[in-house]
Amino acid sequence: MPKEFSRSQRVKEQIRRELAELIRLEVKDPRVGFITLTDVEITPDYAHAKVFFTSMKGEEGLSEILTGLRRASGFLRRELGRRIRIHTIPELHFHYDASVERGSRLSRLIDEVVRDDNARHTDDPED
The missing domain is CATH 3.30.300.20 (K homology (KH) domain)
Known part of the structure; x- marks a missing residue:
């Protein structure tokens, strides 16, 4: 243990x-x-x-x-x-400790990419 x-x-x-x-x-x-x-x-x-x-x-x-x-x-x-x-x-x-700011910035970037990717897939005429 x-x-x-x-x-x-x-x-x-x-x-x-x-x-x-x-x-x-x-x-x-x-x-x-x-x-x-x-x-x-x-x-x-x-x-x-x-x-x-x-x-x-x-x-x-x-x-x-x-x-x-x-x-x-x-x-x-x-x-x-x-x-x-x-x-x-x-x-x-x-x-x-700048790690909290870096993590927040990376999280915002990931959210933007996901949002752009979702918008691209909903605008796709093949779906």
């Missing part, structure tokens, strides 16, 4: 949840307002964590968001230490 989740998977999910709540409720920097955390990757020794996020604004204002997140990283790390009981609280590294 396989394991449900490894310890590192549980820790990274808890870090993602706690950071999302902290950013939403505790960080007062307006640059950090409309982001969603998509994933967290942690090193095996828990020394570093890559925190991936998307923004409702897309890539617009990305540098300001990253600046706000980097300025808040010490506060976020300290608060994580209070909420999560692990030996080492990871240093936080924030990265923009």
Whole structure:
């Protein structure tokens, strides 16, 4: 019987949840307002964590968001230490996750092709 989740998977999910709540409720920097955390990757020794996020604004204002997140990283790390009981609280590294936008764009392109294909088949006199 396989394991449900490894310890590192549980820790990274808890870090993602706690950071999302902290950013939403505790960080007062307006640059950090409309982001969603998509994933967290942690090193095996828990020394570093890559925190991936998307923004409702897309890539617009990305540098300001990253600046706000980097300025808040010490506060976020300290608060994580209070909420999560692990030996080492990871240093936080924030990265923009463009995969959601790419997926949305690809989905729109596929929908257009399907719509064009359906229109072509309904206009076909041989059917």
